[in-house]
Amino acid sequence: MSETAYDLFVQLAAVSGVGGLGIGESAAIAVAQEFGVAVVLDDRKARKRAEADFPTLALSSSTRLFLESAKRAKMSDDDLRKAFKSAQANACMGVLKDERQLVTHLNIFE
Numbered sequence: 001m002s003e004t005a006y007d008l009f010v011q012l013a014a015v016s017g018v019g020g021l022g023i024g025e026s027a028a029i030a031v032a033q034e035f036g037v038a039v040v041l042d043d044r045k046a047r048k049r050a051e052a053d054f055p056t057l058a059l060s061s062s063t064r065l066f067l068e069s070a071k072r073a074k075m076s077d078d079d080l081r082k083a084f085k086s087a088q089a090n091a092c093m094g095v096l097k098d099e100r101q102l103v104t105h106l107n108i109f110e
Contacts, residue, residue: 005034
């Protein structure tokens with residue numbers, strides 16, 4: 001991580017209260033900004049902050065990453081459902097409210 005990216009990381013992580021982000025989200029945004037690549041964020045506050053402060057930064061989500069990976073791997077819906085359930089149980093992964101329609105066919109919200 002360059003000094004510029006590190007400074008951005010510290011700036012994002014150092015804000016306490018409503019605008020503050022976790023160290024993971026702060027690091028992800030700083031590195032993505034440094035290299036000009038997309039960042040995968042599921043945290044609503046981090047997404048809003050990234051959209052507001054870095055409007056050219058491409059955002060994605062774990063849901064979209066899972067779906068694209070499954071498509072490329074020609075994964076069955078049953079295997080994809082198991083992967084989602086595992087990520088929800090073991091990694092506390094959530095699905096953004098505005099993306100739930102993308103996975104309703106998997107019945108993962110039961």
